[in-house]
Amino acid sequence: MTANRISLEALERGTPFAQRHIGPDSEAQAKMLAQVGFASLDELTATAVPDVIKSTEALNLPEARTEAEVLAELRGLADRNQVLSSMIGLGYHGTFTPPVILRNVMENPAWYTAYTPYQPEISQGRLEALLNFQTVVADLTGLPTSGASLLDEGTAAAEAMALARRVGKVKDGVFLVDADCLPQTVAVIQTRAEPTGVEVVVADLSEGIPAEVAERGVFGVLLQYPGATGAVRDPRAVIEQAHELGAIVTVAADLLALTLLTSPGELGADIAVGSSQRFGVPMGFGGPHAGFMAVRDTYARSLPGRLVGVSVDADGNKAYRLALQTREQHIRREKATSNICTAQVLLAVMAGMYAVYHGPEGLAAIARRTHRYAAVLAAGLRAGGAEVVGEAFFDTLTVRVPGRAAEVVAAAREAGVNLRLTDADHVGIACDETTGREQLAAVWSAFGITELPAIDELDAATEDALPAGLLRSDAYLTHPVFHQHRSETAMLRYLRRLADRDYALDRGMIPLGSCTMKLNATTEMEPVTWPEFGGLHPFAPVEQAEGYLTLIRELEERLAAVTGYDKVSLQPNAGSQGELAGLLAVRAYHRANGDEQRTVCLIPSSAHGTNAASAVMAGMKVVVVKTGEDGEVDTADLHAKIDKHRDELAVLMVTYPSTHGVFEEHISEICAAVHEAGGQVYVDGANLNALVGLAGPGAFGGDVSHLNLHKTFCIPHGGGGPGVGPVAVRSHLAPYLPNHPLQPTAGPETGVGPVSAAPWGSAGILPISWAYVRLMGGEGLKRATQVAVLSANYIAKRLEPHYPVLYTGPGGLVAHECIIDLRPLTKATGVTVDDVAKRLIDYGFHAPTMSFPVAGTLMIEPTESEDLAELDRFCATMIAIREEIDKVGSGEWAKDDNPLRNAPHTAAALGGEWSHAYSREEAVFPAGVSAADKYWPPVRRIDGAYGDRNLVCSCPPLDEYDG
Missing domain, CATH: 3.40.640.10 (Type I PLP-dependent aspartate aminotransferase-like (Major domain))
Known part of the structure; x- marks a missing residue:
């Protein structure tokens, strides 16, 4: 009986993970x-x-x-992170990921194991999802052409600088950055500018472009809207002045704020950039998040990164594809102005679906709630004797407390809230979708304010702090996709329908040379969505991380x-x-x-x-x-x-x-x-x-x-x-x-x-x-x-x-x-x-x-x-x-009519007339293909040239799909 005995130690180890991988x-x-x-x-x-x-x-x-041991070890690391309520802001905000999106996109291998959609016929689901994202960005920024995402806000702004230099009329001069831009964005721009000989000038543009800068020539200007301090200023005068100098103007904007504020496009901007992180994507200690860029039609064909467009397939049906061969570095090589070779597709899909799920009314409601919390917070601070800098803001306040800023930030931290230490005299505070009454009370207490009216009383007595002249009046997200999926059932089925149109590693091998599409094990993926990893702000104190x-x-x-x-x-x-x-x-x-x-x-x-x-x-x-x-x-x-x-x-x-x-x-x-x-x-x-x-x-x-x-x-x-x-x-x-x-x-x-x-x-x-x-x-x-x-x-x-x-x-x-x-x-x-x-x-x-x-x-x-x-x-x-x-x-099959030239074949090929020399069965069930396990492509071969000639990069009206 002992001949086949296996030691307890061996049994405890189980199957080595390498054998699973x-x-x-x-x-x-x-x-x-x-x-x-x-x-x-x-x-x-x-x-x-x-x-x-x-x-x-x-x-x-x-x-x-073992997998169990590694998960336990990761749990131990996660437990060493302290996830406080983050009110730091600076482009990173707390958000609620709708569970239907968390489970069915972020945690779904049908979405996360897919490859870049260079084979569009088997990528129609994620291409539609990206078209939704592009539509969200284009509508909210008021600029007609949006890309399918960039890496983050800082690098998107750097790409905008390069774009402005390439397409603008001013070939020398400086790149002018407003002092109220996010500090990490300014730093990334400076890193990118110096090697290429671009001089970056950071200046306060609240009163316009300084004369001494204008005299030197300006090829591009970057503004933040709202600013890093929270200030909401009307940039129209600065934009007009920049255009008189021949400069290309980029506005780094907050998508949530744009549901309430006049769009950058209507204000006169040429380019808009930013991050879609607060549209349902966890902060994750800094990423990954989908940056965005949108441009005027004039610059559509110079847009860096990827662009999803609408074309037609061999039957004349609408179909999606990547347009314009926008990976310019593979064509222009040493003449390229961008080395972007990737995007943030999974995160762009999440952000786009967040907008699909909430719709324009839901997004505006989240924005109004966020703003009301900021307005009530400011009212309480002022009532308690604190100096709130500026009158107009969306979600972020700058509070002046001479010599006490570090003390206030430390007190808030003790109460479970992270604020931003701007300098010795100023504290930054940002509200978001997750902010509640508990956080407001903690902040007031940190400032030493304890005697205040009830929050509801403050709310009733407090006006909004958005400038009347910048309130948005135009409609956005009017396409039916942003109105049809309010129930979880409808959303679940929409996500499933799109996933079924795609081919990912969960279906079969993706044998791409140079791209290494290998197993992404569930054990490896599981901790990513733990709040101890997902909920940390990148600028949280290091002792909390x-x-x-x-x-x-x-x-x-x-x-x-x-x-x-x-x-x-x-x-x-x-x-x-x-x-x-x-x-x-x-x-x-x-x-x-x-x-x-x-x-x-x-x-x-x-x-x-x-x-x-x-x-x-x-x-x-x-x-x-x-x-x-x-x-x-x-x-x-x-x-x-x-x-x-x-x-x-x-x-x-x-x-x-x-x-x-x-x-x-x-x-x-x-x-x-x-x-x-x-x-x-x-x-x-x-x-x-x-x-x-x-x-x-x-x-x-x-x-x-x-x-x-x-x-x-x-x-x-x-x-x-x-x-x-x-x-x-x-x-x-x-x-x-x-x-x-x-x-x-x-x-x-x-x-x-x-x-x-x-x-x-x-x-x-x-x-x-x-x-x-x-x-x-x-x-x-x-x-x-x-x-x-x-x-x-x-x-x-x-x-x-x-x-x-x-x-x-x-x-x-x-x-x-x-x-x-x-x-x-x-x-x-x-x-x-x-x-x-x-x-x-x-x-x-x-x-x-x-x-x-x-x-x-x-x-x-x-x-x-x-x-x-x-x-x-x-x-x-x-x-x-x-x-x-x-x-x-x-010669058994004609060169212009054979299963290869006509591939791929859709389910529709099984019906109607058939005039080919090969059979329907040879078309759709070639050797070794099981009818039970068949993957059906949703469209036939796509006409790329048509899509490039007729550039459509946002959701087209549904009637265009008829016939």
Whole structure:
């Protein structure tokens, strides 16, 4: 009876989480290894990974823990955070997330595991949700064209500065910022302006633009509405004066206030920016939140970031898509003015749905309630003898208490309320959707005011504090979508209907090369919505965030251990921002050494487009290095460029494994050559999923890397964001990491300034990556990497007889992704990469990455999370599609009428007349597709050119959908 005895310790451990995360079990791995020709994972990666970069030691990480243990550990960290009532303001406010949105969007994998909607036919749900968001922003700002979200308010304002410089008439001059703008926004703008030679002037514009500034020339102006102090001023005179100077005017606005106040567009603004956080998105210690930008029609085609537009499909039905190819850095590269490569889609969806659920009347009621609390609060303060600065405000007060500000803030904190210490004499107080009578009483008490009339009496005796001349009179959110979903039943069904139109990881594999769509485990996701993580203001006193700061420090240390670097900053809230932060650190390092002439950035021609755009934004000159026919950096050209620019060389940006999905054998030689010339090496971390546990870029020659936590470390893509792009550096660059003026502990005193509005960026989703590393441990992370490499090579071997695999590295192996070349088939048959991508939808798959880094190819990355059955299903589908291509090539199917050219096929194809040479069954139920499990695309192939010619970027009238 004892032969099969299992120890109590083993039973207590249960199934290791790594076995849940990694799709193929040991038996499946053995089959896959046999296909690839290796006996073990270690043997495979020993051959695939060049000896010169291999790590010789195990990762220095804590031992893996079970899911229950990790949740308990996270609960302990959460309990160390103190969530007080936040009345700090400054663009971050308490809000109630409607539970129907919390459960069915934020916590729903149908929404959070989706990818960026580059395949619009299978993204109609989230595209409609984003169109709702754009409509909310456009209507409330009074400007007709809104983007599908930016990273946060601070970076949106910086993007507006760049836009104003690009499209305005004044090509020199300064960027003028009103002194009442949010301080973190001002700091981000200053960080972004300095490397590109833009001078930022901060001045009090309450009486207009100072003459001495106007004489210097002004290309752009930024105003805050309402201001950081809470003041609501009429900006029309300043806007008119700015326009007379030829300046482009940006207004940073509060969406909730705009339900009651005249819109920026009606006031004369050219651009509006801000944050939609208070529309139902938790503060999360700073993010993630959806920033926004809206512009006049004149600037619609220059808008940075993503823009959802309305087009038509092959049947003439209305359909949504991303318009105008707005990821300009991939087209304009070193000529780009923005490096934005992502958005905050999940958070924009939440904010848009908050508006859908409440409607214009509900939003206005929330705004009126918020304002009434602020007005009553001010009345009580004045009645008690305190000096409230200014008469007109929306939700924020500035109170003057000479020499007593710190005392008042401390007293309020003791009573459970956080106020803002503006300076020694002034206290800032902000009301929001969550403010109640208890908070008002606590604030009055903190000011030493105890003898007051009852709140209802104060309310009855107090007038509103909004200027009559700025009250909003026009209608907004008139589209039916903002009036049809008041009941929870209706809202629930609307969210489900949209989700059903989409394809996300909860349906099947998304094999996108370079994008690493892997498991986002429920255990990792669960703590994000805990109020102890979601309810903290980013500028709360650090002693109230002990749990967060411990989690941040531990994650920084563990990411440093994984990458071989010495220091990590988690502030960048996207990979593109991490790139910029890393390059700014390199620039600052050279300048500190007196090498200001080192401004040349070498970038291989195959690199991600954001590399070049980020380099230009960091004040560098891009020099392109050739890529060889084998996909590797042309070392001869590299050495020639190094020699030519030796004295000016700042940095080489290189992606490893290469953008072509191979382990380059010359990487250490390349790093050494750059270092010998006095340059730094930036290793783009986009492909880190092929390195973790096997090699560290900081150990094999890199000086700096950005990481993508939304790729390698399991933060979900959310339909195109949120993401986190930490920057990791060796010790000599550590003094130049980002810092933050409102939280000194967020970075070094000698840092380059903030690259994100919040001190720790999108801190609210950091528990996901912390949990992933804690659950996997060093051995689990290494095994995940090995299986990712195995899965990519398995697919490459399976498909090689049917499609050419374009690039391979040592041993004829690929890294974690492979590129299959469709160009010969396109030349022979006319079947394009688009045809194959759309036909994959009929088979129930999301397409791999199309035409990057090589036009006419598909880049496939299966990740470690997909099991063998799904890998085989994908391979069988690709083989079946090859057989379909052969039918086109043989003439059995016409080149202009075949299942590939007509894909995808909707359910409507089953009815009506049928005139094609292939059958309805071949169209909608191709080989291996089960009728019971069929994914039905809601629209047929979308006409992109039509949508770009006829730009519609907000909810069109419902009658446009008829017919």
